[in-house]
Amino acid sequence: MFFSGVQTSRGELRIHESLDDLSADLVEYISELSDASVKERGVFAIALSGGSLIGLLGKLCEVPYNKTIDWAKWYVFWVDERVVAKSHADSNYKLAKDGLLSKVPLIPSHVHSINDCLSAEEAASEYDFGIRQLVKTRLISVSDISDCPKFDLILLGMGPDGHVASLFPNHSALGVEDEWVTFITDSPKPPPERITFTLPVINSASNVAVVATGGAKAEAAHLAIDDVDMGPTSLALPARLVQPTTGKLVWFLDNQAASKLDGIQFSA
Numbered sequence: 092m093f094f095s096g097v098q099t100s101r102g103e104l105r106i107h108e109s110l111d112d113l114s115a116d117l118v119e120y121i122s123e124l125s126d127a128s129v130k131e132r133g134v135f136a137i138a139l140s141g142g143s144l145i146g147l148l149g150k151l152c153e154v155p156y157n158k159t160i161d162w163a164k165w166y167v168f169w170v171d172e173r174v175v176a177k178s179h180a181d182s183n184y185k186l187a188k189d190g191l192l193s194k195v196p197l198i199p200s201h202v203h204s205i206n207d208c209l210s211a212e213e214a215a216s217e218y219d220f221g222i223r224q225l226v227k228t229r230l231i232s233v234s235d236i237s238d239c240p241k242f243d244l245i246l247l248g249m250g251p252d253g254h255v256a257s258l259f260p261n262h263s264a265l266g267v268e269d270e271w272v273t274f275i276t277d278s279p280k281p282p283p284e285r286i287t288f289t290l291p292v293i294n295s296a297s298n299v300a301v302v303a304t305g306g307a308k309a310e311a312a313h314l315a316i317d318d319v320d321m322g323p324t325s326l327a328l329p330a331r332l333v334q335p336t337t338g339k340l341v342w343f344l345d346n347q348a349a350s351k352l353d354g355i356q357f358s359a
């Protein structure tokens with residue numbers, strides 16, 4: 092690891108030399124949070140993103156994690172989903188199922204995927220309602236300062252444009268505060284119709300990890316993490332709006348994604 096546990100005003104930075112190192116650190120981090128949450132609350136409510144992040148979770152299916160993690164206590168949700176069939180190559184559910192969920196002993200009823208038989212609007216509303224029921228029973232905790240769900244861990248990827256979940260630069264979905272799950276029909280990245288957690292939900296989590304790899308994300312990482320004047324708002328860079336209110340934010344970057352961070356220099 093190049094940089095471990097560096098604290099910044101934008102959270103903790105963990106920068107790795109290789110994807111293998113990053114993946115090893117990420118799965119250990121998830122395993123530790125799972126253990127702590129199961130010990131404290133009896134369950135672990137984790138929300139997954141899609142994209143390149145999922146490929147970095149493969150070690151969770153291997154020794155020791157396939158045996159040591161208390162998989163029966165996991166409750167799995169999606170931070171965002173594309174409005175396609177669950178069998179479609181673009182489905183975030185399919186990606187996670189093929190790469191992780193089908194390879195570990197999760198309880199099927201604990202996997203809360205988004206309904207793929209509904210319109211984007213209907214599916215967002217149904218998912219929002221389902222989460223509200225689980226907050227009532229405290230299977231998902233509740234924020235201390237609002238009525239928002241407090242997921243034990245939200246895992247985010249970040250696009251080269253700085254989008255997180257399906258919250259894209261300058262999109263009106265960034266301003267949604269009265270709903271937990273919203274929808275968009277004009278995603279700049281295909282497919283156009285998507286469902287996404289809103290910023291209040293992301294920022295109410297106990298732990299948020301943003302995972303970004305590759306040089307194409309270096310500028311976005313710089314703008315999201317460094318002390319940069321973004322003008323009157325940060326709506327142009329959704330990742331900068333990830334600011335857990337009381338929770339902990341950790342950035343997992345490889346050296347390429349971190350290559351434009353202020354004050355960090357790598358040898359060739």
Ligand SMILES: O=C1O[C@H](COP(=O)(O)O)[C@@H](O)[C@H](O)[C@H]1O
Pocket residue numbers: 140141142143144171172173183247248249250251254255256257280
């Ligand atoms: O479209 C999406 O993109 C982001 C980032 O994906 P990546 O492949 O660039 O890592 C992802 O986090 C999100 O879940 C997904 O729907």
